[in-house]
Amino acid sequence: MKKKNDRLNQAIRVFFSRGIIVKISFAIIVLLILVAIFAPVLTQYTETEQHLNDKLAKPSKTYLLGTDNLGRDLLTRLLYGARISLEASVLSSLIAACVGIMFGLVAGYYSGWIGSVIMRLTDAQLSMPPLVLCMVLAALLGGGVVGVCIVIGITIMPGYIRMIYGQVLALRENDFIVASKLVGQSSWKILLFHLLPNCFPTIIVMFTMNLGTAIMLESSLSFLGIGIKAPTPAWGSMVSEGYNYLVMRPYLSIIPGLCVMLVVIAFNIVGDAVRDAIDPRLRGKL
Amino acid sequence: MVRFIIRRILISFLIVFLVSVFSFSLMHLLPGDPARIALGQDASQEDVDALRAKMNLDKPIITQYYLWISGMLRGDFGDSIVYNRPVRDIIVQRLPKTVSIGVPALIISVVLGIVFGVVCAVKRGKAIDQILTFITTLGIGTPQFWIGILGIYLFAIKLRWLPIQGYVAPSENFFEYSKHAALPVFALSISMIASIARQTRSNMLDVINQDFIRTAKANGVVNSSIIFKHALRNTLIPIITIVAMQVRNVIGGSLIVENIFNIAGIGALLNVAVNNRDYLIVQSCVLIISLVTVVCNFAVDILYGVINPQIRMTRG
Numbered sequence: 001m002k003k004k005n006d007r008l009n010q011a012i013r014v015f016f017s018r019g020i021i022v023k024i025s026f027a028i029i030v031l032l033i034l035v036a037i038f039a040p041v042l043t044q045y046t047e048t049e050q051h052l053n054d055k056l057a058k059p060s061k062t063y064l065l066g067t068d069n070l071g072r073d074l075l076t077r078l079l080y081g082a083r084i085s086l087e088a089s090v091l092s093s094l095i096a097a098c099v100g101i102m103f104g105l106v107a108g109y110y111s112g113w114i115g116s117v118i119m120r121l122t123d124a125q126l127s128m129p130p131l132v133l134c135m136v137l138a139a140l141l142g143g144g145v146v147g148v149c150i151v152i153g154i155t156i157m158p159g160y161i162r163m164i165y166g167q168v169l170a171l172r173e174n175d176f177i178v179a180s181k182l183v184g185q186s187s188w189k190i191l192l193f194h195l196l197p198n199c200f201p202t203i204i205v206m207f208t209m210n211l212g213t214a215i216m217l218e219s220s221l222s223f224l225g226i227g228i229k230a231p232t233p234a235w236g237s238m239v240s241e242g243y244n245y246l247v248m249r250p251y252l253s254i255i256p257g258l259c260v261m262l263v264v265i266a267f268n269i270v271g272d273a274v275r276d277a278i279d280p281r282l283r284g285k286l
Numbered sequence: 287m288v289r290f291i292i293r294r295i296l297i298s299f300l301i302v303f304l305v306s307v308f309s310f311s312l313m314h315l316l317p318g319d320p321a322r323i324a325l326g327q328d329a330s331q332e333d334v335d336a337l338r339a340k341m342n343l344d345k346p347i348i349t350q351y352y353l354w355i356s357g358m359l360r361g362d363f364g365d366s367i368v369y370n371r372p373v374r375d376i377i378v379q380r381l382p383k384t385v386s387i388g389v390p391a392l393i394i395s396v397v398l399g400i401v402f403g404v405v406c407a408v409k410r411g412k413a414i415d416q417i418l419t420f421i422t423t424l425g426i427g428t429p430q431f432w433i434g435i436l437g438i439y440l441f442a443i444k445l446r447w448l449p450i451q452g453y454v455a456p457s458e459n460f461f462e463y464s465k466h467a468a469l470p471v472f473a474l475s476i477s478m479i480a481s482i483a484r485q486t487r488s489n490m491l492d493v494i495n496q497d498f499i500r501t502a503k504a505n506g507v508v509n510s511s512i513i514f515k516h517a518l519r520n521t522l523i524p525i526i527t528i529v530a531m532q533v534r535n536v537i538g539g540s541l542i543v544e545n546i547f548n549i550a551g552i553g554a555l556l557n558v559a560v561n562n563r564d565y566l567i568v569q570s571c572v573l574i575i576s577l578v579t580v581v582c583n584f585a586v587d588i589l590y591g592v593i594n595p596q597i598r599m600t601r602g
Contacts, residue, residue: 021420120297124304127576127583129538132556136309136568139560140316216429223431224545224557236431243435243546250439257432265427272423 022273028266036086039079047080048072048231056249068238068252069245077233078259084234085263088149089214095153096214097207100160101199105191107161108168119165122158130155134217138226148227152217156210163206167199205275212267219260235260290591298584302577306358309572310351313565319343323563324367341367354566358573364566368558373566376555377574384551386456386463387543388536391471395478396529402479403486407494408513418483425480430539434473434546441469451548470547474539478532485528489521523593530582537575 035042051057051071059066065074107118125133134155141147171177172195180190221227222236230237235256242252321337322329338344341364342353357364363373402422406415442450448469454462493499494517502512540553552571559567 120300121304123297124301124308124576127301127305127534127579128572129534129541129575129579131538131541132572132575135541135556135560136312136572139563140312212427216427219429220431220542223429224541226557226560236429239431239435246435246439247443250443253435254432254439257429257435261428261432264429265424268427269423 022269025266025269025273028262029270032082032086032263032266035079036083039076039083042079043073043076045073045076047077047233049076056245056252058249059251065251065255066249068241074238074252074255077238078235078256081233081235081238081256081259084145084228084232085215085218085260087145088152088218088228088234089211089267091146091149092152092156092214092218093207093210095150096156096210097160097203099153100157101164101196101203103157104161104164105168105195105199108165109172109187109191109195111169111172115165118161122161126158130217131220134221135224135226138221145228145232148218148221151221152214155217156213159210160203160206163202164199167202168195171195171198201279205271205278208274209268209271212264212271215260215267216264287591291588294584294587298580301580302573305576306355306569306573307351309569310354313563313569314347314350316563316565318563320367320563320565341365354569358570363570366559366564366567368562368564368567373570376567377552377570380551380555382455383453383549384537384540384544384553387467387470387474387549387551388540390467391474391478391539392529392532392536394471395475395482395532398475399479399482400486400525402483404490404513404518406483406487407490410491419487422480422483425476426484428476430473430477430542431546433476434469434543437469437472438546451546453547453549453551466547470543470549473546474536474543477539478535482525482528482532486521486525489524490517493517493520523590526586526589530579530586533582534579537578 040046049072051067051073053071054063054067055071056069057063057067057071063073063075065078067073068077103118103122107115134151137151137154138148141151177190177194180194218227219234219236219239222234223240225237225240227236228234230241238256239253239260242249242254242256245252319334319338321334321341321343325334325337335344342350345353354364361374363377365371366373366376369376402418406418409415438450441448449466452466454466456463456467499512499517502516507516537553540551541557542553543549544551544553545557555567556571558564559571
């Protein structure tokens with residue numbers, strides 16, 4: 001037990017040894033989560049409330065960051081936008097992880113024709129740019145938060161499939177797998193109780209790193225107008241709505257974009273730190 | 287080697303085939319009748335039926351797929367419902383715009399990315415490495431649409447150095463082209479420079495720590511010669527893969543960049559086509575895009591096989 005604790009301490013030390021940047025990134029993520037939870041408490045307006053007499057108002061005491069073209073408070077929409085971003089990234093990463101891990105395990109364990117079929121389909125999917133794939137899928141699945149999450153989940157899934165496939169191929173040759181086969185354990189038990197737990201470190205690292213990618217894809221889709229539909233306050237669509245007023249009110253599109261950037265970078269940096277803490281050998285691979 | 291090439295060709299064909307089936311079935315799963323959408327809600331049922339027959343929509347789905355794919359192979363992509371013109375003409379007209387933004391972006395990214403990566407690896411741990419590594423982290427995490435809009439705000443609206451939007455062909459007026467293309471190329475290349483630099487750095491570090499580099503140093507080979515002749519050469523192989531992967535990102539990025547800068551290229555076309563259910567344009571574009579990436583990957587695989595015989599054996 002003590003040994004386990006030491007390893008945990010060691011991991012945490014490495015996590016923060018990257019210094020101030022990792023700490024700031026970590027703080028940004030904590031802030032994002034808090035804002036997403038407490039959005040209704042933090043502001044007196046609701047995210048779709050329109051003040052038509054105060055369209056495109058400048059920042060003032062009533063509207064701390066001003067209002068958009070429909071007289072909606074920008075700060076309120078930013079706070080609620082944090083909710084959407086967080087929801088979209090966690091949900092789509094979960095979808096990608098669950099489905100991707102399953103396919104990766106199956107493809108690696110039954111490497112015969114099932115494996116080939118899964119891996120060739122993955123190759124086919126990777127031959128399309130992620131954003132193009134998202135766009136085509138989004139047309140089919142619609143613009144709700146859940147639809148967008150499924151789309152993004154499918155799009156980032158191949159990463160999991162390839163990674164788990166590779167790991168399972170290597171693990172399969174180990175004695176403990178051969179031994180469990182010899183004592184007659186069923187395939188799915190070997191998959192779930194022996195192969196899957198051995199992939200956990202990689203899965204945790206990939207999951208953290210994908211959160212940022214998912215936010216980026218979600219905001220890009222929303223920016224193009226095929227992601228989460230109005231009036232839901234997604235940061236990406238706020239950027240594109242504000243873009244029309246760039247000359248007069250530049251902050252309407254620049255601030256939401258800045259939020260996307262900060263959050264994505266924070267997730268990427270924390271993802272890197274988690275990777276170095278859990279398994280430094282993955283550096284350069286993930 | 288011949289077996290290796292044949293295998294790669296077969297796999298490439300399989301991938302393109304899978305993509306064609308995927309994009310075809312997806313567009314046919316979409317709700318709504320394309321003929322009805324093309325003619326509008328007021329059109330009579332006879333007209334809609336006539337258009338359906340003309341577009342082969344009344345035939346069995348397998349026949350439709352066969353007609354579409356055999357048309358594609360003959361160079362006949364069908365007619366667009368939105369633009370009422372042959373899809374091929376539209377693509378041929380728009381492709382140069384996307385290429386004239388994408389290719390410069392790709393070249394700039396490869397050159398700068400490799401230079402930054404090498405500098406970081408050689409000066410590992412020094413201030414310049416730390417700063418460049420931090421900048422690449424920022425570059426990877428910055429949304430293209432944000433860079434584009436910030437660029438427009440700073441350079442076009444505030445400083446008035448560059449035009450806000452639009453496109454001029456390089457053949458028409460090269461100076462105007464460079465002015466119009468500067469921001470789009472910049473927005474497109476930032477994240478690519480960052481990811482190439484990152485990959486180059488980590489590959490270069492792997493190579494620098496290997497025995498043959500130490501031997502070269504011990505033998506008194508000049509430092510610059512070690513880096514360029516020995517280390518970089520061995521790093522180039524994985525970098526080629528990254529560059530091939532960036533081709534995909536250029537196309538994906540053109541969706542965003544063409545939207546911001548109002549350039550009527552392939553990315554903008556795809557956006558309009560998806561929103562208007564113009565399924566022939568979507569199918570053709572998706573197929574062509576995946577064909578381009580598959581060809582790039584194929585070229586890389588063959589190049590790999592030529593350079594490194596081990597890969598021929600294991601990957602074959």
